[in-house]
Amino acid sequence: MSEGDERTLLVASPHEGLLTHIARDLQSERELNIGEMPFRVADLSELDPDVGEPGTSGTIETGTGLLVRIPPWRHDEYGIEDHGGNTATYWRPEHTMEPLRNQLESNLDKKHGLFLPDYLSGPSDIDGDLFSGYELIKTFAIPVTVTQGERRTLVLSKWRFDYTVRDDDHRRHLNLALDTGLGERNSLGFGFVNITDKTEVTEPTQEANGADT
Numbered sequence: 001m002s003e004g005d006e007r008t009l010l011v012a013s014p015h016e017g018l019l020t021h022i023a024r025d026l027q028s029e030r031e032l033n034i035g036e037m038p039f040r041v042a043d044l045s046e047l048d049p050d051v052g053e054p055g056t057s058g059t060i061e062t063g064t065g066l067l068v069r070i071p072p073w074r075h076d077e078y079g080i081e082d083h084g085g086n087t088a089t090y091w092r093p094e095h096t097m098e099p100l101r102n103q104l105e106s107n108l109d110k111k112h113g114l115f116l117p118d119y120l121s122g123p124s125d126i127d128g129d130l131f132s133g134y135e136l137i138k139t140f141a142i143p144v145t146v147t148q149g150e151r152r153t154l155v156l157s158k159w160r161f162d163y164t165v166r167d168d169d170h171r172r173h174l175n176l177a178l179d180t181g182l183g184e185r186n187s188l189g190f191g192f193v194n195i196t197d198k199t200e201v202t203e204p205t206q207e208a209n210g211a212d213t
Contacts, residue, residue, distance in 0.1 A: 001037070006042075007039070009032070009039075010047075010192070010194075012178065012179055012181065012192065013179060013180075014111075014115040014176065014179040014180055015115075023044055023046075026044060027044065049175070049178045050171075050175060051163065051165055051171055051174040051178070051195065052171070052198055052200055053171070053200070053201055054165045054167050054170075054171065054201070055164070055165060055201030056164070056165045056200050056201050057162070057163065057164045057165075057198070057199045058162075058163055058195055058196075058197050058198035058199060059160055059162055059163075059196050059197040060131070060160075060161045060163060060174070060177070060178075060194065060195055060196070061158075061159070061160045061161070061193065061194055061196045062137075062158045062159045062160075062182070062191065062192070062193050063192040063193060063194050064189050064190055064191065064192040065140065065142070065154075065158060065190050065191075066157050066158065066159060066182055066183045066190065066191050067090075067154055067155075067183045067184045067185045067190045067191060068090070068091040068099075068100055068103045068104065068107075068183045068184065069088035069089065069090055069091065069103070069184060070088060070089045070090075070091060070099045070103060072086050072087060072088060072089075074099065074102075075089065078095060078098065078099045080095060080099075090154070090155035091155070091157065092139060092155065093136060097134060101129060101130070101134075103183075104130060104182055104183060105123045105124055106124070107182070108122075108123045108130070108173060108176065108177060108182070109122045109123050109124050111176060111180045112173070115179075115180070116172070116176070120169075120172065121169050122173075123173045126170070128166055128170065130170075130173060130177075131162060131163050132162050133160075133161065133162030133163075134159060134161060134162075135159065135160040135161075135162075136157060136158075136159060137157075137158040137159060137160060139157045139158075140155075140156055140157075140158075141153050141154065141156070142154060142156065146185070146188070154185075154190075160196070161193075177193055178193060178194075178195070181193060
């Protein structure tokens with residue numbers, strides 16, 4: 001990046017109050033520092049992404065790398081070679097789709113329990129997959145400072161997910177993923193997702209049929 005470049009910063013959270021606080025702070029103090037890079041906030045706008053009503057189809061794409069780890073107690077279930085120890089395994093394409101789908105659902109279940117009322121059904125409480133299609137764009141590894149003084153190399157993946165909203169529960173789960181991100185370490189910026197395509201359900205039109213008398 002060079003001085004004078006323009007960028008769009010998206011902030012996602014299930015806590016509307018937190019987003020309001022951030023917006024008010026940026027309105028009063030227009031300088032925003034990311035690391036050692038100072039930016040000036042030119043404009044603020046509110047976004048309310050929604051996957052759409054039941055029947056709507058679309059595509060959700062990961063804007064940042066997706067971090068999915070398979071816990072050691074599930075290695076045998078998925079036929080993953082265990083090299084000893086009690087460490088989780090980063091998902092890779094050779095592990096197949098089943099562990100990825102299961103871990104994404106389990107992780108979103110936890111977020112559903114944290115941010116939504118107990119009486120609402122979570123992702124694992126209903127039939128059907130979260131997504132109807134999975135297209136892997138790439139996998140890659142990057143070094144990341146996970147906590148102060150601790151640096152790790154994380155294996156990430158980028159995806160396009162197809163969906164068709166089945167019902168209100170499914171819609172709520174997909175919208176939760178838009179707010180919280182998918183997979184792990186969302187607070188570090190991983191698992192951020194965006195709607196890249198959406199076809200809204202349309203009401204059928206009725207044609208009037210005339211009859212000769």
